[in-house]
Amino acid sequence: MYRLFHRDGIPATDDLSSATGAAVQVILPGDAPIARQAPVFFAVDPRVVDTPREHDVRSGATGTTRLAPSFLVALPHGAILTEGFLVADQDNRILSDSFRAFGSLARYGFEEHPDRVFSSALPESAERPGTHLVVGIQTNLNYFHWLLEALPRLWLAQRQGLAADATIWLPPLRPWMDQMLNALPPIGRIATQGDSVTRCERLLMPARGLANIHTFSAHAFAMADDIRDRYATKTRSGRRFFISRSTASSRKLTNEAAVMAIAAEHGFEPIEPQYLSFREQVELFSGADAIAGPLGAGLANAVFMHPGSAFIEIAPEGREGDATLFANLAHHRQLDYFAAVGPTVADDPRPIDRREFAIDVEIMRDLFAQLD
Incomplete structure (x- = not known):
């Protein structure tokens, strides 16, 4: 027992x-909760089931974060x-x-x-x-x-x-x-x-x-700084990357090609981190001015970006505990955070955290325009 x-x-x-x-x-010792920095841009696709809930959870005025x-x-x-x-x-x-x-x-x-x-x-x-x-x-x-x-x-x-x-x-x-x-x-x-x-x-x-x-x-962030210092130069490349989930087994962005085309108009290059070595990922992302992509593990590489870089998360509706995960990461790494939330596919039989989803392309046009 x-x-x-x-x-x-x-x-x-x-x-x-x-x-x-x-x-x-x-x-x-960690710290007490503090107000999380507001997103530079935040929008919810009108097809989302509970739009007010998504606003409250992700970008509400009372949103807080802390370090454990x-x-x-x-x-x-x-x-x-x-x-x-x-x-x-x-x-x-x-x-x-x-x-x-x-x-x-x-x-x-x-x-x-x-x-x-x-x-x-x-x-x-x-x-x-x-x-x-x-x-x-x-x-x-x-x-x-x-x-x-x-x-x-x-x-x-x-x-x-x-x-x-x-x-x-x-x-x-x-x-x-x-x-x-x-x-x-x-x-x-x-x-x-x-x-x-x-x-x-x-x-x-x-x-x-x-x-x-x-x-x-x-100490997670302190470790990331050590790895970045070891693997990457301090020179910023100015490149922008769109992280694709087209080959992922779950949580695909069904209209990723259309969104990626809009991103390309603003200088974003498509990238699939899983085909790169870890060192290559650190080198690329530490020098990037901006990254964007659907919610997924590849966005973890934002931890290597320098303060003032842009971090764009495209997220499905209905997330619970991890709804503010990347917003918190952006806050503590001093990244400019942009986010858009889209509806999941209604007839996808998988649990909501595994379902495919979409995002309104006009929202994404507005979002990427904020970078220029």
Whole structure:
């Protein structure tokens, strides 16, 4: 049986390297909500089901954002539960900071009982000696989440001098994931988490770069700056890119060709980041004056842009938690944010977050005209 607990219940320390009990080190405390900068341009397609709701959620006067705290937790005899990298202490309490949503627990076989007690058939395992560091998350195979949620964990531990002697726990790496990992300082011992339990003599869990689906941690942006400084020159290219989702398996923009043609009139070049190396993506996007594209992981590359660049998001209606994700990113990276929301395809049987959608071309004409 498992219960939940939170890092706030763990004693604070200034030095995790010598901590022998459960301890937490807060590197940056985070901040209170502040007013998010207003979009330079925002429009909702009149065919959207609930136009007032889209305005309120995305560009309302009361819209706020904040940065979550950056911290590291040390657990003696801690455990990594499943390939979802849930973390538990020696008393079988799941650290709530090790996942973003309670749905993650159900996804990995945990059945909820009253009073936030969870059960699972996970077997125990022999304890591994030494210090171990959790890097993996629940959404490793998404470009955005691997870059801005998982890798900042490793970067933070490295900056605090806690990664050199640790075994680094990662998911099986695809080539693009490995390329991104190599943008950070080299690591030594690597281990791959399976679908069971890994008990560790000493387990370190750094904060994710994304505390929830719309709240970033400061160390995610600091890591992005380090990568940009390593891979890209400070010279701006002045180029503009339109990120295509024409080959995506979901959330395609059905009239992307028409929108792209309008963008081309304003100097935008089509680009499909998934066919570029990670280094090439950093180089291109860090020098860009503007990027545009449908909601998708490719927009994560906006994190490498310089302040004052333009970031254009074309989004489908009905988004919930991540409706302000990229607006928040633009705010904290000091980018000029433009957005348009369009209707999803009514007869698409998939969940609303996977459906194809469209956008009124006249709205897009007005939007791109704002750049000139």
